[in-house]
Amino acid sequence: MYFVEFADTSIVITEPYFNFTSIQESMNEILFEEYQFQSALRINAGSLSAHHYFHMNPSQLCCLVVDSGFSFTHIAPYCRSRKMNEGISRINVGGKLLTNHLKEIISYRQLHVMDETHVINQVKEDVCYVSQEFYKDMEIAQLKGEENTVMRDYVLPDFSSIKKGFCKPREEMVFTGKYKTGEQILRLANERFAVPEMLFHPSDIGIQEMGIPEAIVHSIQSMPEEMQPHFYQNIVLTGGNTLFPGFRERLEADLRSLSPSHLPVSVLLPTNPICYSWEGGKLLSHNPDYDEMVVTREDYEENGHFICEEKFDI
Structure with missing residues (x-):
């Protein structure tokens, strides 16, 4: 076990865009008065992702961070590591909404699972994907038997012999009749x-x-015209929802149809989009300018919340 001495530790802590002042002040008090950290940096997760991107791509001037997480999806343009507040958008759709909607569909069609959020969240992560041709896939999902290539059977956990649910291999699926085993099966199609x-x-x-595609275009169009081509070419995906198979390809195709035809569109999906901003924070903590960005406990004790407002460009 590893113990951290707060009084000797600097912390980087993330917060939402346009956070309420009252929450920021409460956070300052917790960090400096209750835990007494040596120093702290309060920053948006998207800013850490942008720092990571610019560190890996030093020749680029602009990037657009798309962060689709648990509660929301944020779209934020950055120029030379500085966020452009006028272009930030938020969509109130995230992983929580998707899981809850899947619970409702399964409960209505097959099995009451409204109290099984954790299990259904796992089902969503294991079997869901982003369609490249929605109406074509919908037609396939209506076919019977083996012709329905979309259909999958998911074995639910019983938490004794089956600790974690899993998707049955296609070749083991039974299309007529029932399974001989006592496994509890969810049959998922559209x-x-x-x-x-x-x-x-x-x-x-x-x-x-x-x-998300319309929100990205809306965000880019709010930027100066000469910067827009740079944003279209440097779109970075972060957050758990970007891990759905086909997400990046579908987003790029939709953006291609919505954006000016003469501008190239490029969407980057990092190897680990969930930890991308954390890795950016790690890089930032080793930056030579890091000590200039933080507020120390001594600064806070001398100047109060004012010094945090001045230093943290949130």
Whole structure:
């Protein structure tokens, strides 16, 4: 076990864009008065991702960070590591909404799972994907038997012999009759791609907001015209929802159809989009300018919340 001495430790802590002042002040008090950290840096996760991107691509001037996480999807343009506040967008669609919607569909069609959030979240991560041709996949999902190439059977955990659910291999699926074993099976067809489709078309379930492609175009169009080509060429995906198979390809295709035809579009999916901002924070902590960016406990004790407002460009 490893113990950290807070009084000798510098902390980098993330917060949402446009956070409330009252929450920021409470956070300052917790960090410096309750835990008494030596120094602290309060920053947006997207800024850490942008720092990571510019560190790996020093020749680039601009990037657009798309962070699709548990509660929200944020789109934030950065120029030379500085965020452009006027271009930041938020969509109220994230992994939590997708999991809850999948719970409702399964509970309505097959089995009551409204209390099984953790299990259904795992089902979502194991079997869902982003369709490249939604209506074509919908037609396939309506076919019977082996012709339905979308259909998958998911074995639910019983937490004794089966600790974690898993997707049955296609060749082991039974299309007529029932399985001989006592396994509890979920049969999933159009749910596999209809649930992640909400990231692209939230209006499908009555959420009157833009999908991610439209929000990206809206964000880029709010930037100066000479910068827009740079943003289209440097779109960085972070957050767990970007791990759905086909997400990057679909987003790039949708952006290609929405953006000016003469501009190239490039979407980057990092190897580990969930930890991308954390890795950016790690890089930032080794930056020669890091000590100039933080607020020390002595600074805070002398100047209070004012010094944090001045230093943290949130």
